[in-house]
Amino acid sequence: MTxxxxxxxxxxxxxxxxxxxxxxxxxDHKVIAVQYSLTAxxxxxxxxxxxxxxxxQLGFPGMIEFITPQAYxxxxxxxxxxxxxxxxxxxxxxGFGNYMIPxxxxxxDMVFPYVNMLSYxxxxxxxxxxxxxxxxxxxxxxxxxxxxPPQAITEGxxxxxxxxxxxxxxxxxxxxxxxxxxxxxxxxxLQARTKGMTLMRMPCTVWGIFVxxxxxxLAFPALLVAAVMMMLDRVIGxxxxxxxIISMGxxxxxxxxxxxxxxxxxxxxxxxxxxxVALPAFGIVSDLISTHARKNIFGYRMMVWAxxxxxxxxxxxWAHHMYVSGMNPYFGFFFATSTLIIAVPTAIKVYxxxxxxWQGDIHLRTPMLFAIGFIFTFIHGGLTGLFLGNVSVDVPLxxxxxxxxxxHMVMGVSPILxxxxxxxxxxxxxxxxxxxxxxxxLHFWITFLGTYVIYLPMHYLGLLGVPRRYYEMGETExxxxxxxxxxxxxxxxxxxxGVAQLIxxxxxxxxxxxxxxxxxxPWGATSLEWQTPKTPPEHGNWGPTLPTVYRxxxxxSVPGAAQDFIPQNVPPDGAxxxxxM
Amino acid sequence: xxxxxxxxxxxxxTPGADVGADLGAVxxxxxxxxxxxxxxYVGVATVMFSLIVAAYVLRLGNYGADPASAADATSSxxxxxxxxxxxxxxxxxxxxxxxxxxxxxxxxxxxxxSIAWQVARGDLRHGRMxxxxxxxxxxxxxxxxxxxxxxxxxxxxxADGYFAAASPANAxxxxxxxxxxxHLLGGLLFWGRATAKVMRGAEAAEIGTGVNLCTVYxxxxxxxxxxxxGLLLIT
Numbered sequence: 001m002t003x004x005x006x007x008x009x010x011x012x013x014x015x016x017x018x019x020x021x022x023x024x025x026x027x028d029h030k031v032i033a034v035q036y037s038l039t040a041x042x043x044x045x046x047x048x049x050x051x052x053x054x055x056x057q058l059g060f061p062g063m064i065e066f067i068t069p070q071a072y073x074x075x076x077x078x079x080x081x082x083x084x085x086x087x088x089x090x091x092x093x094x095g096f097g098n099y100m101i102p103x104x105x106x107x108x109d110m111v112f113p114y115v116n117m118l119s120y121x122x123x124x125x126x127x128x129x130x131x132x133x134x135x136x137x138x139x140x141x142x143x144x145x146x147x148x149p150p151q152a153i154t155e156g157x158x159x160x161x162x163x164x165x166x167x168x169x170x171x172x173x174x175x176x177x178x179x180x181x182x183x184x185x186x187x188x189x190l191q192a193r194t195k196g197m198t199l200m201r202m203p204c205t206v207w208g209i210f211v212x213x214x215x216x217x218l219a220f221p222a223l224l225v226a227a228v229m230m231m232l233d234r235v236i237g238x239x240x241x242x243x244x245i246i247s248m249g250x251x252x253x254x255x256x257x258x259x260x261x262x263x264x265x266x267x268x269x270x271x272x273x274x275x276x277v278a279l280p281a282f283g284i285v286s287d288l289i290s291t292h293a294r295k296n297i298f299g300y301r302m303m304v305w306a307x308x309x310x311x312x313x314x315x316x317x318w319a320h321h322m323y324v325s326g327m328n329p330y331f332g333f334f335f336a337t338s339t340l341i342i343a344v345p346t347a348i349k350v351y352x353x354x355x356x357x358w359q360g361d362i363h364l365r366t367p368m369l370f371a372i373g374f375i376f377t378f379i380h381g382g383l384t385g386l387f388l389g390n391v392s393v394d395v396p397l398x399x400x401x402x403x404x405x406x407x408h409m410v411m412g413v414s415p416i417l418x419x420x421x422x423x424x425x426x427x428x429x430x431x432x433x434x435x436x437x438x439x440x441x442l443h444f445w446i447t448f449l450g451t452y453v454i455y456l457p458m459h460y461l462g463l464l465g466v467p468r469r470y471y472e473m474g475e476t477e478x479x480x481x482x483x484x485x486x487x488x489x490x491x492x493x494x495x496x497x498g499v500a501q502l503i504x505x506x507x508x509x510x511x512x513x514x515x516x517x518x519x520x521x522p523w524g525a526t527s528l529e530w531q532t533p534k535t536p537p538e539h540g541n542w543g544p545t546l547p548t549v550y551r552x553x554x555x556x557s558v559p560g561a562a563q564d565f566i567p568q569n570v571p572p573d574g575a576x577x578x579x580x581m
Numbered sequence: 582x583x584x585x586x587x588x589x590x591x592x593x594x595t596p597g598a599d600v601g602a603d604l605g606a607v608x609x610x611x612x613x614x615x616x617x618x619x620x621x622y623v624g625v626a627t628v629m630f631s632l633i634v635a636a637y638v639l640r641l642g643n644y645g646a647d648p649a650s651a652a653d654a655t656s657s658x659x660x661x662x663x664x665x666x667x668x669x670x671x672x673x674x675x676x677x678x679x680x681x682x683x684x685x686x687x688x689x690x691x692x693x694x695s696i697a698w699q700v701a702r703g704d705l706r707h708g709r710m711x712x713x714x715x716x717x718x719x720x721x722x723x724x725x726x727x728x729x730x731x732x733x734x735x736x737x738x739x740a741d742g743y744f745a746a747a748s749p750a751n752a753x754x755x756x757x758x759x760x761x762x763x764h765l766l767g768g769l770l771f772w773g774r775a776t777a778k779v780m781r782g783a784e785a786a787e788i789g790t791g792v793n794l795c796t797v798y799x800x801x802x803x804x805x806x807x808x809x810x811g812l813l814l815i816t
Contacts, residue, residue: 111614111618112614112618179622179625182621182625183618183621183622186617186621187614187617187618187621190617191614191617192614195600196599196600198587198590198592198599199584199587199588200587200588200590200591200592201592217621217624217625217628218624218625218628221625221626221628221629221632222628222632224629225629225632225633225636228756228760229636229756232745232752232756236745236746237745237746238745238746238749238752239674239746239749239752240636240640240749240752243670253746255672255674256642256672256673256674256675256749257640257672257749258639258640258664258669258670258672260667260668260669260670261636261639261640261667261669264639264667264669265632265636268632296593300592300593301588301589301590301591304588305588308588319667322668325668326668327666327667327668328665328666328667328668330666331666331667331668548600549600550596550597550600551592551593551596551597552592552593552596554593555593555596566596571597571600572596572597
């Protein structure tokens with residue numbers, strides 16, 4: 001089948017008549033995107049509550065009775081796993097990827113709509129299996145989100161009986177769901193772009209999601225293999241990862257397996273995972289900054305190349321998570337070098353965002369605030385990454401709160417700020433309504449400033465040597481009592497920021513019903529999703545004919561143009577731009 | 582490299598250019614959409630099997646090292662060097678597994694299954710729908726026979742005491758055969774779809790993509806099996 005027959009034939013679309021067919025078993029990428037997003041945000045709220053409980057224990061030890069050491073480790077584990085995989089990965093790729101790719105490249109839908117629908121339902125199943133672990137005997141696993149063997153499956157670790165099995169099963173199911181979604185995203189970008197949408201005319205958002213999806217497709221198999229092998233160790237007693245070990249005074253039947261082997265597999269997935277989350281955020285933030293600064297993105301080609309280079313390099317740095325696990329020094333040298341090399345394309349991106357803002361016509365609307373907030377938190381988290389990338393600096397800082405501060409800044413808060421910015425940015429298109437700007441600003445400032453109150457002191461605690469993962473500190477020679485004051489302050493800030501998210505939810509929900517009707521293109525943006533005939537776009541997106549693309553996505557403030565933006569589907573009027581630009 | 586040529590374009594200089602160009606075709610030679618999906622999936626599966634091979638090699642420990650230097654296998658170069666670099670202690674619990682003759686038969690059956698698909702593809706190209714039917718059924722039945730054969734090997738091995746928990750060699754054998762079998766089972770879903778269509782008297786154009794892509798997938802799984810089988814044989 002040639003492209004044109006697929007693209008122009010609207011009859012080929014699955015047009016359900018019933019409400020259930022339209023909104024439940026839907027094959028429309030936009031509905032699936034919303035399903036993905038709401039599920040991810042729902043499960044993310046669980047993880048948010050867990051982090052609040054952890055902070056209560058750390059700030060006010062023993063205040064809440066049901067937070068036992070076991071419960072604490074279960075909260076740590078579930079918080080980490082949910083946030084990284086079931087919230088961020090699912091929301092950025094399943095949610096934004098699904099919504100944005102077809103609209104931004106000018107397609108009617110994903111190329112395999114049925115598989116796309118299946119992807120969501122399998123994802124939901126993985127979430128249900130994961131949540132079920134809260135209700136099984138022994139509760140969810142408390143092995144830490146990295147699930148390191150041998151302790152992940154030996155007796156004494158919380159959830160070693162059922163929790164770990166459900167966790168591994170859920171991960172396996174998630175990976176199946178992701179693979180189905182990922183095949184769609186990549187194939188749609190490669191094969192279903194509309195006329196004139198060359199690769200280098202795609203908005204950075206599509207580039208980010210596209211490369212991140214490829215990373216996911218190549219990295220998740222490592223997690224799958226690790227999960228399956230650990231499941232076999234746990235259930236039928238193989239020794240892939242389990243060494244000879246004495247547990248509870250009894251030698252276990254395992255022998256010869258290597259926990260380090262698991263760590264290599266896990267981080268071969270785990271490091272690209274950081275970029276699976278970060279690259280879509282990079283892409284989205286580029287578009288947000290360019291749109292709201294009314295300037296073309298500085299160095300578009302550099303931005304695209306940087307995304308690709310970061311993606312490739314991310315497969316050669318995994319062992320920097322294992323400096324203290326023990327490895328050949330040459331290995332450590334190699335991974336430290338590759339890690340620091342990644343800073344180059346990443347820094348290029350940061351400079352380009354700042355240079356895009358330079359002399360721009362900056363509109364400090366809520367999405368822009370979040371985008372600029374991201375630049376701050378990302379630079380901050382990136383710089384502490386330079387510390388941790390060096391073996392000799394990492395060794396003393398590893399397993400302290402410095403690491404917690406670092407990764408929350410760089411891959412927790414930063415992508416979340418972009419997610420908020422993106423939701424505010426595209427909400428008018430998705431719902432057809434406008435949110436309340438005052439509440440949006442309030443939400444931003446509490447979240448952004450709160451972030452610093454929460455995570456900056458953690459770096460200091462880490463330098464003092466406060467270890468991470470501890471249920472409570474007890475007495476030490478080197479940690480002064482004042483560290484506890486910092487912990488209390490962090491807890492109060494964390495709870496405040498957590499509760500402040502209610503402002504966001506109130507704003508989103510009430511605007512959905514009572515918000516003023518939104519303009520189809522309220523920000524004056526150039527990319528295709530703002531040029532749909534209807535807002536919100538209908539199933540099929542484009543009415544009878546697909547848009548034709550004549551230009552890149554960043555024609556803002558073009559000299560001599562009537563408006564300060566020229567949409568991608570506007571043909572050149574003869575007054576072409578100066579070729580020397 | 583067309584893709585590189587594409588990536589060095591300066592899109593801001595050329596509003597209005599490339600409009601007639603057929604999008605994806607600009608960047609890549611355009612196989613059908615389903616074929617792209619399949620090739621991407623093949624990439625994903627290849628990564629998965631490669632990682633299993635990597636884990637296999639890293640788990641071999643000092644198996645095969647010169648017994649004289651077994652105490653310090655790192656002094657000589659071999660697959661154990663990789664494990665030593667990765668910081669993985671060299672285990673010495675690798676017991677080579679039995680290699681039942683049935684595995685050779687199964688390999689033959691899988692090769693025949695792939696050949697049947699190739700024949701089906703030829704029949705399709707020449708519009709010989711009757712012969713296509715026979716070839717399709719043969720391809721599917723042979724694949725099922727392969728899976729049944731693999732299950733029989735499992736039962737024999739278990740009966741002979743080669744439990745998964747007994748040695749890492751056994752565990753990897755079950756893991757690899759299961760993963761490979763599951764992939765073949767997935768392929769058989771698409772075989773079922775194509776065969777059902779042919780039985781209903783579908784035209785060649787209707788099932789062309791399905792047959793072509795299944796053939797590719799079968800050949801791919803055959804290659805994977807031969808690599809895996811080879812790995813099992815040499816250790």
